[in-house]
Amino acid sequence: MNSGWRGRWIGWRNHWLSSPRFQRFAARFPLTRPIARRRARTLFDLVAGFTYSQILAACIETGLLEMLAEGPQDTATIAARIDLPLAGAERLLRGATALGLVERLGDGWALGGDGAALRGNRGIAEMVAHHRLLYADLADPVALLRRGGGGGALSGLWHYAEDSGRGDAASVADYSALMAASQPMVAAQAIDAYSFHRHRRLLDVGGGEGAFLQAVGERVPALALGLFDLPAVGDRARVRFDSAGLSTRTQIYGGDFLRNPLPPGYDIISLIRVLHDHDDASAMALLRQINRALSPGGTLFLAEPMAETRGAEPAGDAYFGFYLLAMGSGRPRSAKEIAAMLRAAGFSHIRHRRTAMPITTCVITAKSKCPNKLTI
Numbered sequence: 001m002n003s004g005w006r007g008r009w010i011g012w013r014n015h016w017l018s019s020p021r022f023q024r025f026a027a028r029f030p031l032t033r034p035i036a037r038r039r040a041r042t043l044f045d046l047v048a049g050f051t052y053s054q055i056l057a058a059c060i061e062t063g064l065l066e067m068l069a070e071g072p073q074d075t076a077t078i079a080a081r082i083d084l085p086l087a088g089a090e091r092l093l094r095g096a097t098a099l100g101l102v103e104r105l106g107d108g109w110a111l112g113g114d115g116a117a118l119r120g121n122r123g124i125a126e127m128v129a130h131h132r133l134l135y136a137d138l139a140d141p142v143a144l145l146r147r148g149g150g151g152g153a154l155s156g157l158w159h160y161a162e163d164s165g166r167g168d169a170a171s172v173a174d175y176s177a178l179m180a181a182s183q184p185m186v187a188a189q190a191i192d193a194y195s196f197h198r199h200r201r202l203l204d205v206g207g208g209e210g211a212f213l214q215a216v217g218e219r220v221p222a223l224a225l226g227l228f229d230l231p232a233v234g235d236r237a238r239v240r241f242d243s244a245g246l247s248t249r250t251q252i253y254g255g256d257f258l259r260n261p262l263p264p265g266y267d268i269i270s271l272i273r274v275l276h277d278h279d280d281a282s283a284m285a286l287l288r289q290i291n292r293a294l295s296p297g298g299t300l301f302l303a304e305p306m307a308e309t310r311g312a313e314p315a316g317d318a319y320f321g322f323y324l325l326a327m328g329s330g331r332p333r334s335a336k337e338i339a340a341m342l343r344a345a346g347f348s349h350i351r352h353r354r355t356a357m358p359i360t361t362c363v364i365t366a367k368s369k370c371p372n373k374l375t376i
């Protein structure tokens, strides 16, 4: 491979960075010392990341963060309430303190700043708890890569969508509930990034149990709402809409978006955390379906975490890359890749919209260019 000047620069840089003598020098020399320490810290965090995650998992599973949110407490009270021996509670409290989740206060403990921020993001506790499945699959990452993903604990959570029967009430329950629990952090970003007021009828494709539609519906009372998902998931949405008093504004369609046509008559279709679940061929088929279903000049509103998002690179290709590998289908795509797919599916006016927290949610909108002319 002809790597050019950049390849030569990388070779030269890496020669020095991997040299123990250069590392010793850089750690001692006053001008390079802060950089060397920062790099060592970053690498240490990378090596130790699983341990940190498991300390967080223990904080969530024992209810420690929720308990400290009531107010500061002493070690003996905490140990009794979270049902750990005194030494175990102390070990957990010290570990969580080192991670900023807990804070020492006199001879007791208070909720730490990061612990408070995590509590403020509904759905993270459920995400952390279900990582038990992901980490079981990632115990042997090379084996997972060799077999092309899937076939493990995480894929069991969502495999209903790949079954020929497309799931019954029991098999869709856990995954749908997890998606609904984590939807607020996505919906908040997505809804702030775009004005839905200019539309009349919104169809949420792969809308799960309706948490996103409910959030938009509350923000824009005049909008008529439609939800398309597999029948057993749609049934769960019906229960949510009934109890939220939204059923008169809402139409639920049970079906398979790769096999059944989407209902016509909507001037905006949303696709929230759906495209990245699918391999390229299915993802293209779905985009073409949406283009056909939209009324002329209608809008596609697409929101999901995206690869190569500046400042959030590890969330895309590292976290979601391996998460979707364990799930057994799909991949995170960059905004550029999604834009190219949208163009190929017949969309125009493709716009990347700013969100406040791109690490969890990026948004792209596009307009249907030539409805009814494309085939699936």
Ligand SMILES: CC(C)=CCC/C(C)=C/CC/C(C)=C/C=C/C(C)=C/C=C/C=C(C)/C=C/C=C(C)/C=C/C=C(C)/C=C/CC(C)(C)O
Pocket (backbone or CB within 6 Å): 117, 118, 121, 124, 127, 182, 273, 274, 276, 277, 323, 324, 360
């Ligand atoms: C007031 C004082 C004292 C100081 C001011 C200083 C200051 C400004 C501090 C800032 C404090 C602050 C407001 C912090 C905010 C922190 C936030 C917003 C943290 C958010 C964290 C979000 C996290 C960790 C999100 C994690 C999300 C995950 C892991 C999502 C996973 C999603 C999955 C697996 C989705 C699956 C869908 C599928 C299946 C792939 O389709």
Ligand SMILES: C[S@@+](CC[C@H](N)C(=O)[O-])C[C@H]1O[C@@H](n2cnc3c(N)ncnc32)[C@H](O)[C@@H]1O
Pocket (backbone or CB within 6 Å): 161, 179, 180, 183, 186, 205, 206, 207, 208, 209, 211, 212, 228, 229, 230, 233, 255, 256, 257, 258, 271, 272, 273, 274, 277
């Ligand atoms: C990752 S979830 C996202 C749910 C929701 N949009 C959210 O963000 O919380 C993907 C959704 O797509 C649905 N889905 C997957 N394959 C489908 C198919 N072939 N036809 C219809 N819905 C499907 C799933 O049932 C699930 O509700």
